[in-house]
Amino acid sequence: MATLCRPSIAVPDNIITMDETLQLARTIHADHPQLGLVLRLIENTGVRTRHIIQPIEQTLQHPGFESRNLLYEREAKRMVPPVVFGALDNAGLGVRDIDLIVYVSCTGFMMPSLTAWLINELGFGTETRQLPIAQLGCAAGGAAINRAHDFCLAYPHANALIVACEFCSLCYQPTDIGVGSLLSNGLFGDAVAAAVVRGHGGAGVRLERNGSHLVPDTEDWISYAVRGTGFHFQLDKRVPTTMKMLAPALRALSEQHSWDISGLDFHIVHAGGPRILDDLCTFLEVEPEMFRYSRATLTERGNIASCVVFDALERLFRDGGVGDAGRGLIAGFGPGITAEMVLGTWAAAPRPAVGHLGAIGHGRRAEEQAGVG
Structure with a gap:
């Protein structure tokens, strides 16, 4: 049975606090007719700190889409390799053990995908399959797990590496002053993450059943307008109500597996905002404590798009699991x-035998193969 192993996470060094975000909004948009509403919405996100790829002074500038995309590529190549090796260490594998790389990102564009660069630069086998996913936004973290799960169901002894890279701050558009855009300026953060799904062996979450659900006729609720200045994030005011429509799909998947979703032992969900978590407590009939890891990610790092589920899951691992x-x-x-x-079940790591090389040794061998470190 496929196992999702402990993720590896990294965030940029530049930090912006809630107070700094609010002060910027007051300064830059002093004449905005709905400034009071914008400030209240940002405060209500619960986001206390966010990490961004550039200092805020540079983030607020717009040198053009080409310059921003070059920065995306450069920083992805700098930040991704360490989290890849961290994820391999956590899984007890090396680069030559990986059969598929799933790469998810919605904040920059590369063709060939970063997967090709990773294979060439880090020493993965040239037969490694590549699956870039660029247009599922924040849902892509869950989609990456599911596509890796599907692959390991088809090839039970194969292993898949998931990489998520989100530099949301590179999508800042100074001319977008709608309430939804200004709210997003105070909500999103930057991060990279990686995790391995092992087809056989390993410790973590044993993946048992996956599913997808699309709410009809909501394509324009969350979207990008692609213009000469890059990606313009568009957020409909109805988005906070989506859990009323998605919670039944979560419950239905659980029931198909003969599980009661209200009685599960852990919930790792995308924390796009506090309303999502609050509504899930109501519609799934679970206590707020069940979403503590997702809420901690939101509070300390903001909405980090496809990286959220991996950051929240890593917090569960750090806390000892269930x-x-x-x-x-x-x-x-x-x-x-x-x-x-x-859906999955927790599988604790077995105690290693005396003299066993262990995950760290495997990961370091991977670095040596790639000429890193």
Whole structure:
């Protein structure tokens, strides 16, 4: 049975706080007719700190889409390799053990995908399959897990590496002053993440069933307008109500697996904002404590798009996980409106035998193969 192993996460060094965000909004948009509403909405996100790829003074400038995309590529190539090796270490594997790389990102564009660069530069086998996913937004973290799960179901002894890279701050558009755009300026953060799905062996979340759900006729609720200045994020005011439409799909998937979603042992969901978590408590009949890891990600790092589910899951690992065979849900939500959902059970790591090389040794061998470190 395929196992999602412990993720590896990294965030940029530049930090912006809630207070700084509010002060910027007051300064830059002092004459905005709905400034009071914007400030209240940003405060209500609960986001206390965010990490961004550039200092805020540079983030607020717009040198053009080409310059921003070159920065995206440069920083992706700088930040992704360490999290890849971290994820391989966590899974006890090396680069030559990977059969598929799933790369998800919606904040920059490269062709060939970063997957080709990773294979060439880090020493993955030239037969490694590549699956870039660029247009599922925040749902792509869940989709990556599901496509890796599908691959390992088809090839039970194969292993898949997931990489998520989101530099949301590079999508800042100074001319977009709608309430939804200004809210997003105070909500999104930057991060990179990686995780391995092992087809056989490993510790973490044993993946049992996955599913997708699209809410009809909501394509324009979350979208990009692609213009000469790059990606312009568009957010409909109805988006906060989406859990009323998606919660039944989560419950239905659980029921198909003969599980009661209200009685699961862990929930790792995309925290696009606090309303999502609050509504899931109501519609799924679970206690707020069940979403503590997703809420911590939102509070400390903001909405980091496809990286959210991996950051929240890593927090669960860091906290010791749940009891062996504990049941849980992982879900990402994004444009469409789309939900990508997976059910799994917790599988604790076995105690290593004396003299066993262990995950760190495997990962370091991977770095040596790639000429890194």
